[in-house]
Amino acid sequence: MDLNTGSDLVVTLAWRSAQVAAIAAALMLATALIVRRYLQWQERLHARVIGNWRPLLTQIAIEEGATPELPKLPARHLPFLMEEWNALHDAVRGESSTRLNDLALRLGFDAAARHLMNSREVGKQILAIRTLGHLRDPTAWKSLQEQLVSVNALVSFYAAAALVQIDAQRAMPGIMxxxxxxxxxxGEAMARLLVDAGADVAREPIRALMLSLAPAKVPPLLPWLAHVDAVLGSEVATELLKRHGGDDHIVAAALLVLLEPSVLPDLRHYASSADADIRKNLALAIGHLGDLAETELLMQLMGDRVWWVRYRAAQALLKLRGMTAEGIEAVRARLIDPYALDMLKHVRAEESLG
Amino acid sequence: MSLRGFLEGIQWLFLGYFIVLNSIYLGLAFTALFGLRRYMKGISAAERVYSHLQMPVSLVVPAYNESATIATSIRALLQLRYQHFEVIIVNDGSKDDTLAVMTREFQLQPFPEAYRVQIKTKPVRGVYRSLTHPNLRVIDKENGGGKADATNAGINAARHPIFYCGDADSVLDPHSLEHVVRPFLEDPRTVACGGTVRIINGCVVRGGVLEKVGLPRNPLALVQVVEYLRAFLGGRLGWSAINGMLIVSGAFGVFHRDTVVAAGGFRADVIGEDMEMTVRLHRKLSERGVRYRVAFIPDPVCWTDAPEDLATLAKQRKRWHRGLAESLWENRKLCFAKNSGSAGWLAFPFFVLFELLSPVIEVGGFLVMGTAFAIGMMSGTSFLAFVAAAFALGVMLSTTALLLEELSFHTYPKARHVFALFVVAILENFGYRQVMSVWKLDALYGWLTGRRILWGDMKRKANWQQ
Known part of the structure; x- marks a missing residue:
């Protein structure tokens, strides 16, 4: 009986698979080694460019009237130098920034950045956007506005930052x-951007935006608004509580940014909210703003079924204006809920450890 | 069916299986390649934007009889370059003086913690807080329930929205937390995130911090370097691109705390609690119609000790395969379930066919063809063709992982390291992979017959520690 299948299609296919796979493996190894050499070459080039240019950039940034002799700048060195220039620019202000911009214009960064903006690589696009922003190049306005609506959040964010650098007032509507x-x-990066735009420029557009946004959009933005301008954050939060007092998410977010103790009496009813975040954030708000009049409410919250509410309430109790060691002892003596007692013990131990 | 027909059928099955398996892996590798390129290009820009954003993280680390290394491990954790984190060490009823060492080294003091039991665990005997490091707490609990139970106790004590769980003997990259929180910041639907785990044998670690990367001299550990590259850079990165990642490694995983609590915490009655948790999250969240993401970051965030002797390696691999079987079986409702997306429709069936049952096909295929060849029913040319195809496809896959590594992190500093790994990728086909298949088959048989699995002691040389 002949069961030798050596010449069958399946065997031929097996041989072919083996050959293709072996060739592919060899090619991939070769690619890996070439990539390694290329990256090493890039690293050396990068180090050389930085080694040559960093002292010059620093000298130009810090010394008025410095005119050091500039080395040749081949096109392949340009992205490394632009990256270094941007990093230094992030760290300087005023005259230094102007001198760095003069140098960049002499080296043709503006034209190079406009060219890089069309790159398909996100990293190069962002480098171009940062450069044009630092150069405060008004001719780049239109292309930066196009990048502002990019689907890539990072590209869009950097475009916003560049537009703010060029003309914050004019940039605000598009950014909002x-x-x-x-x-x-x-959020936090956005808050920094708005701080850079200047409180006077950003204040009113932000207020108008926050009060006109769909309720679902407000809670994640509110904390960052408070970073930009704490007073504005508190004012907007108070207004939002009046308008959307039944929206759990808005209430929970608003409670965290309030600065005005006079609003506390209107907030007490939230202690019986079904939402644990609201009860927890109410405890936090009382801790920041409250005095001894809030003791009873905090004692109630210290018996809450949610650990974090009990924890924040106990912390708030210790922070209340006018609270003394004797006062805490008196509260402890009145507490009958074992969970509340445990939590008071916990936060007091934490406080004693610092 | 004639014997010849049967043999031909087996040959087609064997070849088809290898081609389909390797094509899928290759597809995953290419998906990973594009994902990796996009990731690497956006990384520096993203780092600038996110550098000030640091989501607080609880690091939960179970420890059992680790008095010799626990102080170094904790110091390494405390040195992580991250602002907002707490370290929770769970002493799982160690019989040695692990707790005493921690008390001495970190000036632990009993702390009246208002400990909340959200996930039921073995009783907690006490909570301690460090006087020298306010962000270090130790939960001392009764032994029982293994790593899963200890991790659950740590989760109960964790205060931050996301938690890391890992092994006390793993070494974390100082920037690991910065990298791993990014998916949670970028996409609030993220419920879990894994990262690339690398082999630490052959590296130099001082004071719990990785100082120099190298390759191990031990051949078993060396093969595992290639295996890990293949698994993490090829497989997991590819699966994560389509939200089909079923494993977040037990050595390094970050989870959304409330989601894990709602899912009931880690199960102490399964072997691979890390995989079971990930598959369960997929199942529970898709059952509820929740939109979620299980992410993976390719950065080498964690370095782990690989077994250097066959007995320890066998125990580890049998455990892993048993864990795979349990995880898939316990969550079988995920397979082809409504709303389960890539996880239920692609990853789950793939893991059943090409991971869980792979030893049956591989060992079976080799046995049938080897026997046919030995008794003269198959020509030498045919036999060689099949063996060559299986080996070459395996080598190609490993080389893809090496290429991915070179295109991204090029962690291994010298070109000779790449050559060495390529040679290993070839040599592992001569014995190592077959032995793995036999161990997996044994684990599968053990699971089917309900054989108890004994943990035994994992022998670790840890000669990289200085």
Missing amino acids: LQVAERESWP
Whole structure:
């Protein structure tokens, strides 16, 4: 019986698979080694460019009237130098910034950045956007506005920052529209951007935006608004509590940014909210703003079924204006809920350890 | 069916299986390649924007009889470059003086913690807080329930929205937390995130911090370097791109605390609690119609000690395969479930066919063809063709992982390291992979017959520690 299947299609296919796989493996190894050499070459080039240019950039930034002799700048060195220039620019202000810009214009950064803006690589696009922002190049306005609506959150964010650098007032409407529509901009970075724009420029557009946004969009933005301008944050939060007092998410967010103790009496009813975040944040607000009049309410919250509410309430109790060691002892003596007692013990131990 | 027909059928099955398996892996590797390129290009810009954003993280680390290394491990954790984190060490009823060492080294003091039991665990005997490091707490609990139970006790004490769980003997990259919180910041739907785990054997670690990267001299550990590269850079990165990642490694995983609590915490009655948790999260969240993401970051965030002897390696791999079987079986409702997306429709069936049952096909295929060849029913050419195809496809896959590594992190500093790993990728086909398949088959048989699995002691040389 002949069971030798050596010449069958399946065997041929097996041989072919083996050959293709072996060739592919060899090619990939070769690619890996070439990539390694290329990256090493790039690293050396980067180090050389930085080694040559960093002292010159620093000298130009800090010395008025410095005119050091500049080395040749081949096109392949440009992205490394632009990256270094941007990093230094992030750290300087005023005259130094102007001198760095003069140098950049002499080296043709503006034209190079406009060219890089069309790159398909996000990293290069962002480098171009940062450069044009630092150069405060008004001719880049239109292309930066196009990048502001980019689907890539980072590209869009850097475009916003560049537009603020060029003309903060003019940039605000477009940026506010993005703030309202996007969920992908990191809040804290956005707050820094608005701080850079200047409180006077950002204040009213932000207030108008926050009060006109759909309720679902407000809670994630409110903490960052308070970072930009704490007083404005508190004012907007108070207004939002009046308008959307039944929206759990808005109430929970608003409680965290209030600065005005006079609003506390209107907030006490939230202690019986079904939402644990609201009860927890109420305890935090009382801790920041309250005095001994809030003791009973905090004792009630210290018996809450949620650990974090009990924890924040106990912390708030210790922070109340006018609270003394004797006062805490008196509260402890009156507490009958074992959970509340445990929590008071916990936060007092924490406080004693610092 | 004639014997010839049967043999041909087996040959087609064997070849088809290898081609489909490797094509899927290759597809995953290419998906990973594009994901990796995008990730690497955006990383510096993202770092600038997110550098000030630090989501607070609780680091939960169970420890059992680790008095010799626990102080170094904790110091390494406390040195992580991150602002907002707390370290919770769970002493799982150690029989040695682990607790005494921690008390001495970190000036622990009993703390009247208002400990909340959200996930039921073995009783907690006490909570301690460090006087020297306010962000260090130790939960001392009764032994029982393994790493899962200890982790659950740590989760109960954790105060931050996301928690890391890992092993006390793993070494974390100082920037690991910065990297791993990014998916949670970028996408609030993220419920879990894993990172690339690398082999630490052959590296130099001083004071719990990785100082120099190298390759191990021990051949078993060396093969595992290639295995880990293949698994993490090829497989997991590819699966994560389509939200189909079923494993977040027990050595390094970050989870959304409330989601894990709502899912009931880690199960102490399964072997691979890390995988079971990830599959369960997929199942529970898709059952509830919740939109979620299980993410993976390719950065080498964690370095772990690989077994250097066959007995320890066998125990580890049998445990892993048993864990895979349990995780898939316990969460079988995920398979082809409504709303389960890539996890239920692609990853789950793939893991059943090409991971869980792979030893049956591989060992079976080799046995049938080897026997046919030995008794003269199959020509040498045919036999060689199949063996060559299986080996070459395996080598190609490993080389893809090496290429991915070179295109991204190029962690291994010298070109000879790449050559060495390529040679290992070839040599592992001569014995190592077959032995793995046999161990996996044994684990599968053990699971099917309900054989008890004994943990035994994991022998670790840890000669990289200085």
